[in-house]
Amino acid sequence: MTHSRRNILKAGxxxxxxxxxxxxxxxxxxxxxxxxLTPCTPGSTTPPIMEGPYFKPNTPERTDLVTSGITGVLxxxxxxxxxxxxxxxxxxxxxxxxxxxxxKYDNVTYTLRGHFYTDANGKFSFKSIIPADYIDNGDFRxxxxxxxxxxxxxxxxxxxxxxxxxxxxYGKNFAQLNARDQLIDRRCTITLGxxxxxxxxxxxDLVTY
Numbered sequence: 001m002t003h004s005r006r007n008i009l010k011a012g013x014x015x016x017x018x019x020x021x022x023x024x025x026x027x028x029x030x031x032x033x034x035x036x037l038t039p040c041t042p043g044s045t046t047p048p049i050m051e052g053p054y055f056k057p058n059t060p061e062r063t064d065l066v067t068s069g070i071t072g073v074l075x076x077x078x079x080x081x082x083x084x085x086x087x088x089x090x091x092x093x094x095x096x097x098x099x100x101x102x103x104k105y106d107n108v109t110y111t112l113r114g115h116f117y118t119d120a121n122g123k124f125s126f127k128s129i130i131p132a133d134y135i136d137n138g139d140f141r142x143x144x145x146x147x148x149x150x151x152x153x154x155x156x157x158x159x160x161x162x163x164x165x166x167x168x169x170y171g172k173n174f175a176q177l178n179a180r181d182q183l184i185d186r187r188c189t190i191t192l193g194x195x196x197x198x199x200x201x202x203x204x205d206l207v208t209y
Contacts, residue, residue: 040086040207047185049160052146053136054105055097062114065096065128070112072101072129073169074199077161077190080122081149081206088122092208095148096126101170103134130169130200133177142181143167143174145190147206155209162189167200 066074081092097113099105106112112131118124131143143163150156162184165175178184190202 040082040084040205042086043084045084045157045207045209046149046159046205047187048158049183049185049188051148051158052160054099054107055146055148056107056110056113059095059097059110059113059115061116063116063124063126065098065112065114065126067111070100070129072131073195075128075130075202076125076199077128077145077202077204078123078125079203079205081118081124081151081208082122083151084207084209086207089118089151089208090120090122092118092122092124092149092151092206094118094124094126094206096128096145098128098131098145099134101129101132103132130163130167132170133172139182140180142177142184143169143172144181144184149206149208151208157206157208159188159206160185161204162186164189164192167192168195 081089081094083089093115094117095115097105100112112128114126116124116126128145131145133140133142135141145161146158147161148156148158160183162178162181163169163174165178167174178186188204190204193201
């Protein structure tokens, strides 16, 4: 997810007024330049969303969930885990689980389930497939991926990741699917690149407690 952003301003004390305006002085020139944006809004987290009934503990540690027999539109999701102060989190624990391309969860073994950790720069990446929609106890669910993220010694953030309306997978109309889901939070939408050879690269940054 691309969270709302703000400017990180690195001007000196003499440029305080320019800093407040979102610009900084280029050293030795007196010219102002726009500085890079942060990936999160201080004090805000990724919106939490319910865990759902299909979470299983003790998943294998792995970043590749595409095990033998799994078919579907391939997906790689990459991002960074941040604190509410927009600081990257080293060794954040991320747990992922989802249904398959037919809308089925594996509740016996650990298909399309796993956990892993962010690196020294707070970055992560995992491989999976785009899941399908399904109906559970009368409730319709659009394609989504469940995620838990926890920085060391902190509270667990549980959420779900969704897909853009123009996602091309399984001949389905994702705009219609998304519109039917009562739990969808558009702020938790993965940013997808162009589909190449049945594969999407996606990005989503997580901001945890």
